[in-house]
Amino acid sequence: MCHVLIIEDEPLLAFDLQDMLAAAGATSFAFAETEDDAVSEARARRPDVITSDVMLREGTGPQAVAVIVEEIGPVPVIYITGSPDQCAPCDPPARVLAKPVADAMVRAAFREVAPVT
Structure with a gap:
């Protein structure tokens, strides 16, 4: 099983990403539209992989990821964003994909970072 948090x-x-990731092998999903929602979802169920936009309605994806990683430990992250230049901190091993993003790119990035089951 591979649980993905889509921020x-x-x-x-978000629903398009769910379809792409399900096709790549993800089995369950949680969704968050804000930084606080993302942290709450990760606390409720530890994600195996996170996909995240950078700029959110409230807060940022990288800040949410930083809090999540601090609380639960390392989690593979794929940033999918229209503003890759504002992705900070988005240090490796995180992947950064620029929107618009091709379905094949999302699936390939997921397969690279998803835990092997």
Whole structure:
């Protein structure tokens, strides 16, 4: 099983990502539109992988990821953003994909970081 936390404030894109990730092998999902929601979702169920936009309606994806990693430990992250230059901190091993992003790119990045089961 691979549980993915999708941090994205555009609902249609979040559902598109869910479809792409399910096709790549993800088995369950949680969604968050804000920094605080993302942290709450990660506390409720530890994600195996996180996908995150950078700029959110409230807060940022990188800040949410920083709090999550501080609380629960390392989690593979794929940033999918229209503003890759503002992705900070988005240090390796995090992947950064620029929107618009191709389905194949998302699946490939997921397969690289997803835990092997």
